Amino acid sequence: MSTILSSAIAVTLALFAVAIAIGLLRVVRGPRAQDRVLALDFLYIVGMLGMLVLAIRYDSEMYFEGALLMALFGFVSSLAMAKFLLRGEVIE
């Protein structure tokens, strides 16, 4: 792996980390529950993309399985939280 590709991977992961930090700020700031759910949805997608970048970094296809699991479980958890926002208020 050349220095160009490895430094590009490092920069990309750093950009992803900054994006995750900004998303975490949105999770903390809110202001409402749906904003937090939206930010968590964004966070799992960025984490999954970082997993795919790590697959290139370590030249291993094992990370792909992890990324696929993150995509599926992230979808299920986002949907569960969104449905909770919808139904929890209905019961109230």
Add this chain to the structure above:
Amino acid sequence: MPMVGELVVAALLLFSGAVVLVAALGLWRLSDFFLRMHAPALASTLAAWLVTLASTVHFSIRDGSLSLHVWVIIVVLSITAPVTTVVLARAALFRRRQAGDTVPPPLGGRG
């Protein structure tokens, strides 16, 4: 690995990093929830496509044959991201109606 392939992979990855950063900034800076919903779609469409293309190029060059297994993630994302968006938008609309905010009125369905 040929040099050109590495350059293509590096360019795609850097572009995807920039796109994800733009999505995060949009998530942070836009003022309203319904405006904010637009920003993360950038990460789940364009950035995911770019990372998938980079991964395809990298593993295809490494193996010497076309390697398309990462595209499963694109298929999964393009099925799941709209579902999450629609359910979350409906939840937000419902909660803001409950809170008494000014949101668009129902169109005749449950809203």
